[in-house]
Amino acid sequence: MVIGGGTPAWTVIVVPPTPSAAPKRLGVKMRTIRMLVMYVATAAACLVIWETGRSEAAALAAERLSEARIEILALRDTMQTLRTASMAERIRNSPPVDMIMPVSGAAVSSRFSHSRFHPILQIFRAHEGVDLSAPAGTPIVAPAAGTVKSVGRRFGYGLTIELVHTGGIATRYAHLRSANVKPGQQVEAGALIGAVGSSGLATAPHLHFEVLVKGTPVDPIKFVAATRQPATSTPPTVPASVAAPVQTQGTPVAHQLPF
């Protein structure tokens, strides 16, 4: 294509690809050329403005996306913190699971009872724990994780250890020969806490083991067995069979000396 000069119009000579065909002449007015140029310039300007706007909008969108991402992360972090706190609270309020007996393989020489004849005191009174017969020096282990509440000598009980566990559960170990823990100490399930003895009112070496649910003694054997049931969606609760002993008439002595 050839554009020839001239006023007031341009002459465009269109030369065909085959030399035998005659070239064509087209007259193009200056006004038409100017308008064409103006249209092209306007379109280019519009394109530039649109592209600029689009990149600005994209930058803004990216910034908002980044802000939203930060908010989501913060929200997720808060939810995680709340979930952890809620889980910790649930563990604190749930009784221990999979408890073990503090002396393994020991024979039960006296069961939990609301009224039994005491061999030394020669009176009927409650036995608020279970007696596990074992040779002096037999290791006593914590049946569940907990904190040592007290270690000391008590009338009748002799050398005694008290542990507190989650869910308002406490355990007591009496007639010990020795203690391996100190008050305030954290113990894991199965940790050595002391040794079987016959301190206090005891006719032979044995461990007097008590389990208290919110301060009320329950049958330790039934309670420990209940914590070992197959896992369910709900934490174990104290079964009715090991619930608080019924207060019988005229037995105040029994509750003062429950070892």
Ligand SMILES: [Zn+2]
């Ligand atoms: Zn006892």
